[in-house]
Amino acid sequence: MEPVLVPRWVQLVLLPVSIAGAYLLLSKAGHVLLLFTIAGLIALFLNPLVTLVQRARLPRGPAVAIVMGSVVALAVGLGFVLADPVSSQATSLQREIPGYVDDANESLADLQDWLDRRGIDIQVKQEGESALQTIGERLTGGAGEVVGFTRDAVTRLVEASIALILIIVLAIYMLIYGDRIGAIARAVVPPGDGSPEDDFPTRVQGALFGWVRGQFLFCVIMGTSAGLMLWVLGSFGIFPEGKEYAIAFGVWFGIAELIPYIGPAIGGFPPVLIAALSDNPLDAVWLIIAFTGLQQIEGHVVAPNVFGSALQLNPLLVIFGLLLGGEIAGFIGAFIALPLAAIMRETVVYFHRHTRFQRWDLPAAEPPPPKERCPECGASIALGAEECPACGTELGGEGAAAASATAPG
Incomplete structure (x- = not known):
């Protein structure tokens, strides 16, 4: 197919209009544009499945x-499969947190006694106990809940639920x-050219599938690596709880990898905190070293x-996309930055x-016509002239050409 030629004047008009329109759209659309973008990505991802189901001669x-019912059922089923081992380990870990806090308080008391015996006026026991008590209450939830929702948390949960419903509804309409x-x-x-390899919507869907495939594989690899690392460390006596709760920590680390920038830190924070509160705080140092090494491998x-x-994509473009997405829409923007990129x-x-653009450079100036010298006066005259305009000498013939060649410059 011949590429479409875009004239210069169209480029000149579209460039400032596009820039101004993009700026106004990003500055005014806000969360609406974000919801439509997420719904569009979901629809692009599920559209091939809808097309596959339509081959059974079903209406769209x-x-x-x-397809949507199957996706929801798969998500719920996967949640039930993972809920039992993860929740059992999380509940067991929750019951042991008060013991970790008590061990840490005893260590603080020993440290305070050591400072008092040497006359060092530093109070660490009271402040440390207050901080540990606060951490313990937040982790255990006070009334047996893992997370205690405040009014703001409930409000955010309701807003997130409404946004999720809107995204699902928009995705359904986009699929229809x-x-x-x-x-x-x-x-x-x-x-x-009519082939699937040169079809624009098909290429866009392929790009999105590539990101989903890469993100899923990345989370599985990192979650499995983190769980296996904690299990090995626990087997060697470093942070024994890591061997017992390897599945829960691994699943949490894999899910945390979905969060750009700080995902590894969030994933490694719970085991490091528990190790710091245990009777052997040195395990927290070993865990920090291990998670740092894992992050470097990642x-x-x-x-x-x-x-x-x-x-x-070039790694520089990946980093730029993540930074730009985070600046525009926070963690959600950074999360969808790579598929959009x-x-x-x-x-x-x-x-x-x-497409090809019409060139903006001006046509080159025509070269000056060639000239020769008059054999009598030496004036510069046009090539092929019949007489010299300066002295009136008639020109032409082989003799005049030879005389012109021997005339002084």
Whole structure:
């Protein structure tokens, strides 16, 4: 297909309009744009499944209902499968937290006695006990709950639930009208060659699938590695609780990897805190070293190989996308930054293949016509002139050409 030529005047008009429109959209749309973006990513991810179900000669509406119901059932089933081992280990860990706090208080008392015997006027016992008591109450929940919801927490939970419902509803509508949306996208962009490899919506879906595949594999690898590391350390006597609660800590670490920037720190915080409150606080130091090493392996080995092959993005673009997404919409923005960056990459590649811009440089000036010298007066005259405009000498013929060649410059 011949690429579409974009004239200079169209480029000149579209450039400032696009910049101004993008700025107004990002500054005014806010959470609405974020909800539509998340719903669009979900719809893009599920659309191939809807198309697959439609092959059974079902209308698109029932196919969407089947796919969405299956996804919800799968999520609920996976939650039930993981709930029993994770909740049992979390409950057992919750029961032992008061013991960890008591051990830490005894260590603080010993430290305070040592300081008092040497006349060092530093009070660490009272402040430390208050801090440990607060941590223990928050972890145990006071009334047996893992998390005690305050009024603000309940409000945020309700807002998140409403946002989740809106996202699901928007995704369903986008799936129902997926064929029309795809047709509009194909009409807006330059036409491809008709193959799936050169179809714009198909390429966008492929980019999103690459991110989902990479993110899932990344979380599984890191969660399994963290759980296995804690189990090995517990087997060697370093943080024995790590061997007993390896599944819970591993699942938590894998889920925490979904959070950009601080995911490894959040994932490693619970075991490090428990080790610091135990009767052997030195285990916390070993855990910090182990998690730091794991984070280095993650950043230099796992992440480049997984996301590099899945997204086909330069690491600098990945970092820029994460920073920009976090600046615009916080953790949610950083979370969806990579799939959006992958989609943007496919868009740029597609337009680069099917469009060309009219050149902005001015045409080069025509070279001056060649000239010769008059054989009589030596004046510069046009090549092929019949007479010299300066002295009137008639020109032409082989003799005049030879005389012109021997005339002084």
